[in-house]
Amino acid sequence: MALRSHHSSTSTSKIISLAIGTLILLMAGTAAANRITLVATVNNQSVLLPAHWVIFKLEDKEQRDPVAVLPRHSGTVQLSAGQYLAKVTRENTTRHTEFRVESNTDKTVRVALD
CATH class of the missing domain: 2.60.40.10 (Immunoglobulins)
Structure with a gap:
């Protein structure tokens, strides 16, 4: 169960990081272009x-x-x-x-x- 929880936590962190990175790129693109x-x-x-x-x-x-x-x-x-x-x-x-x-x-x- 602990392994599954760690894996789930890692996946969630990756998804959040990807979403934040995408949002930053979109904001930079609209502000600069x-x-x-x-x-x-x-x-x-x-x-x-x-x-x-x-x-x-x-x-x-x-x-x-x-x-x-x-x-x-x-x-x-x-x-x-x-x-x-x-x-x-x-x-x-x-x-x-x-x-x-x-x-x-x-x-x-x-x-x-x-």
């Missing part, structure tokens, strides 16, 4: 030609460590809440914009290349 859609445009239309995005936190004054890179004209990145600078380059044209990400909010950032 805000879906940001980046769209490069020309004549108010999405550019369907190659472009390259680099996203920096505004606190990174030297712009050494991008928080996201997107090697196409448009797409989605996950960013935590904060202030950002997005640079998009197509051929020899580079444009940038600053934007704010708020918690639990999806956002679309458009940058005109014309």
Whole structure:
């Protein structure tokens, strides 16, 4: 009986640990993941030609460590809440914009290349 009780206790501890770990991951995922859609445009239309995005936190004054890179004209990145600078380059044209990400909010950032 003591062996069965110990085994039951160990199983219960594992289940509780797994549940707590899953809950923490879910909470971290929702707190940190805000879906940001980046769209490069020309004549108010999405550019369907190659472009390259680099996203920096505004606190990174030297712009050494991008928080996201997107090697196409448009797409989605996950960013935590904060202030950002997005640079998009197509051929020899580079444009940038600053934007704010708020918690639990999806956002679309458009940058005109014309």
